Amino acid sequence: MKRTKLKNTIYRWRVRIGSLAAAAAVILARPSFRSVIIGFIISTIGLLLRTWACGHIQKETKLSMSGPYRYTRNPLYFGNLIIGTGVTTGAHSWWVFGIFCLYFFIFYPVIIGFEKQKMERLFPSQYQTFKKVPLFIPALRPRISYKKEAFKWSLYLANKEYRAFVGVMIFWASLIIKTIIT
Numbered sequence: 001m002k003r004t005k006l007k008n009t010i011y012r013w014r015v016r017i018g019s020l021a022a023a024a025a026v027i028l029a030r031p032s033f034r035s036v037i038i039g040f041i042i043s044t045i046g047l048l049l050r051t052w053a054c055g056h057i058q059k060e061t062k063l064s065m066s067g068p069y070r071y072t073r074n075p076l077y078f079g080n081l082i083i084g085t086g087v088t089t090g091a092h093s094w095w096v097f098g099i100f101c102l103y104f105f106i107f108y109p110v111i112i113g114f115e116k117q118k119m120e121r122l123f124p125s126q127y128q129t130f131k132k133v134p135l136f137i138p139a140l141r142p143r144i145s146y147k148k149e150a151f152k153w154s155l156y157l158a159n160k161e162y163r164a165f166v167g168v169m170i171f172w173a174s175l176i177i178k179t180i181i182t
Contacts, residue, residue, distance in 0.1 A: 003117075007114075011110055014110075014111060017107070019167075021099050021103050022087070022167070022171055024099055025091050025092065025096045025099065025100070025171070026091075026171065026175060028091065028092035028093050028099075029076075029089055029093050029178060030045045033179060035089060035092035035174060036179050037091050037174075038056060038086075038089050038090070039086040039087060039089035039090020039175075040172055041081075041084065042082060042085055042086030042089055043082070043083045043086030043087060043168055044086070045086075046081070047164070047165060047168055049068060049078065049079035050079035050080070051077065051152065052058060052068050053069070054155060054156045054159040055151035055152050055153065055155050056068070056069060056149060056152075057076075057159060058157065059159065060062040064121070065129065065130055065133075065144055065147070069133065069147060070144055071138040071142060072133060072134050072135070072139075073116075073130060073135050073136070074112055074135065075138070080108075081108075082105075084100045086102065088100050090172070090175055096154055112136065116135070129144060140172060153160065
């Protein structure tokens with residue numbers, strides 16, 4: 001993926017625009033108790049996947065090939081897809097669905113492309129093996145046999161994954177409040 005000025009801008013703005021999209025999702029949401037419960041359950045699955053991934057990833061020091069990285073090269077981003085699916089389900093709004101799709105299809109191809117380039121540059125020989133693992137949609141069984149490493153809460157904390165958890169919980173608290181008052 002060639003880095004262009006537009007792609008660099010998209011990459012830099014991904015978190016800020018994502019936060020604005022989440023705020024818009026709360027504003028545009030038309031939730032019901034049922035949609036909130038189902039959406040929350042779906043989002044929790046995405047958060048659990050992200051948690052599992054962050055307990056294995058050692059950013060830029062080691063190519064992570066254990067845990068969920070044996071099934072997909074991008075479990076964090078796949079977890080975000082699941083979380084976003086939960087958000088759109090909970091919001092019960094075609095507008096929110098549209099915003100999510102627009103955001104996901106604009107930002108994630110760029111983000112995944114940049115990450116792929118970085119990993120190929122940092123870990124060229126290991127990445128050749130890692131290419132056996134699907135880029136995004138997980139395989140049903142591990143694609144590489146790599147030394148199993150245990151999940152580490154210290155990595156989860158070092159990767160500051162709790163910020164994603166807090167952000168998602170703020171969204172759900174907002175949606176629950178909106179459901180109650182409307």
